[in-house]
Amino acid sequence: MIIGYARVSSVDQNLDRQILKLTEYGCEHLIEEKVSGATRDNRLELKGLLSKLRFKDVLVVSELSRLARSLPDLLSIMKELEVLQVEFVSIKENIDTRDNNIYSKFMLQIMGAIAEFERDLIKDRQKEGIAIAKKKGKYTGRQKKYHVNAEGRDKLIYDTIVEMLQSNNSVMDIHRKTSVSRNTIYEIKKDNNL
Incomplete structure (x- = not known):
């Protein structure tokens, strides 16, 4: 099943643009959420969706920022999808993990490398700060x-x-x-x- 996920940050914002893109893409089922994406804890529709996805389902978003607001959160969600063997499509960024799309895998690996690099930079700065304080x-x-x-x-x-x-x-x-x-x-x- 091809499932679309649309999210805006507040109740007064409009989901129409995202819903149109997801419908045009061919999504058979749509999940809508009006809540901030800062943390995943309050995103109950996303939690429910991730718990219901099955082997070979396809999760589609209009753009990556609708799924996650931080790189670590995005990578965590991607890992969950990989474990479930669920495919992923982001229309705006042209990411599609189906059919071993090399470009999509490359983009996700680059994003993972950037996240790891950021963590290493934070550790290095912390070590430098401790050395100076000592x-x-x-x-x-x-x-x-x-x-x-x-x-x-x-x-x-x-x-x-x-x-x-x-x-x-x-x-x-x-x-x-x-x-x-x-x-x-x-x-x-x-x-x-x-």
Whole structure:
């Protein structure tokens, strides 16, 4: 089945242009949504659509920005479609994953490479920032949540973990009872020589 997905960001915007393009393309079923595309969480029609797509269905959008507002979100959706073996068409960008369209695969791979490059740049900037902060003596690293000088609930949890360790409870038991990560419990155990 060829399914069209049309989305605008607000209720007062019009879907007519997208619906016309999707209908002219030959979509047999249309899903319409009037909600911001900033996050996928509030896009209930898209969620429902992705859960109903089946092998060899074709998802069609008038343009990529109607499906996703960020490259990571787009790539995540593309991965879901690939796993389901659902084909994808974006009319404006001339992307069509059917029949092993080399251009479409190339475009999606380029987009994936750009996303990976962006992630690597962020990591590099973060490392540089940490190095500069260390030179200035301003880098303290990630602050521990549960420690001897913690306050309030965090202090209570810390004291409970120490007491349980002193009573020879296993790290796994403490983890189950407190929901604190095992690595954190091991750190507390090491800090207290237990």
